[in-house]
Each structure stands twice: as structure tokens, then as C-alpha cells.
Amino acid sequence: MKFYFKNILMKIILVVLTVFNFSYTYAEECGLVVHGSDMMKFDTNEIHINKNCEKFVVNLKHSGNLPVNAMGHNIVFLESNNLQKVISKINMSHGIENGFMPEMDEILFKSKMIGGGEETTLELDPNVFISGKEYIFICSFPGHFALMKGKLNI
Numbered sequence: 421m422k423f424y425f426k427n428i429l430m431k432i433i434l435v436v437l438t439v440f441n442f443s444y445t446y447a448e449e450c451g452l453v454v455h456g457s458d459m460m461k462f463d464t465n466e467i468h469i470n471k472n473c474e475k476f477v478v479n480l481k482h483s484g485n486l487p488v489n490a491m492g493h494n495i496v497f498l499e500s501n502n503l504q505k506v507i508s509k510i511n512m513s514h515g516i517e518n519g520f521m522p523e524m525d526e527i528l529f530k531s532k533m534i535g536g537g538e539e540t541t542l543e544l545d546p547n548v549f550i551s552g553k554e555y556i557f558i559c560s561f562p563g564h565f566a567l568m569k570g571k572l573n574i
């Protein structure tokens with residue numbers, strides 16, 4: 421009898437673990453949280469985008485304290501081949517609300533620029549990324565891309 425209950429209990433624990441694991445995996449696959457800091461860094465240098473997701477949601481959080489005009493961060497997605505072209509256009513004159521960049525076809529997705537303590541959400545359409553091509557993400561605050569960049573794993 422005792423063994424019987426132990427067996428049921430084990431089964432319940434397994435089911436609960438499976439359900440939790442499933443929701444965790446699902447949440448991870450179609451979105452993620454990226455942190456930017458006062459040290460001019462993202463907390464990840466690689467983002468895996470699952471093409472099976474209808475949309476992929478990037479939640480950018482600024483874990484620092486510095487204001488947006490001193491240490492603002494955004495997240496911009498582009499093809500690796502276009503990096504030089506895009507960063508050559510980064511200029512203060514384009515304004516913080518545009519991420520200091522002009523309108524360009526090469527910029528696939530761009531989040532709002534945020535300061536310490538703020539967060540923003542960016543929705544990506546995974547279909548935009550073509551398997552076999554290389555993509556990267558950067559922060560377009562002038563000078564930040566040198567340290568704030570990473571690659572996409574499609």
C-alpha cells in the first residue's frame with residue numbers, strides 16, 4: 421500500500437515537472453530578455469531565433485542607472501554584411517528617437533532607445549531571417565557597437 425502511494429506521488433511530481441519544463445522551453449524559444457548595462461554591454465552575445473515561432477519577442481532591459489542621453493541602449497538587427505554601411509551612418513544628428521540612424525532598408529528591426537531602469541519590447545518576424553545568411557544585433561548609440569554586438573543563430 422505504501423509503495424502504491426509513493427508510486428502515485430512520483431507520477432504527480434513527474435507530470436508537474438513536465439508541464440513546468442514545457443512552458444519554460446516554450447517561453448524561451450519565442451522570445452527572450454536581453455539586458456544592457458552602464459558598462460556599455462549586453463548580457464548576451466548570441467540570440468537564437470526559432471523560425472517555427474510566429475513572432476519572436478525581444479524584451480530589452482537597461483539594468484543600469486545612467487540616463488538615456490548618456491548611456492542609452494537599443495537593439496538593432498541587421499545582416500552582418502551590412503554592418504559597415506549601417507554604422508557609417510550612425511550620427512548624433514539623426515536624433516535619439518531614431519536611434520541616431522537614418523531610415524535604411526538594411527535595418528531589419530530596431531527597438532526604442534532606453535535609459536537606466538527602463539525597458540522596451542521589440543517584435544521580430546522570424547521569416548525575415550533567411551537560413552544560411554549571417555545576422556547580427558547591435559546597439560546604435562554612437563560608439564556602442566564596438567562592445568555591444570552579438571550574432572544571431574537562426
Ligand SMILES: [Cu+2]
Pocket residue numbers: 456460491492493494559560561564568
Ligand atoms: Cu548602447
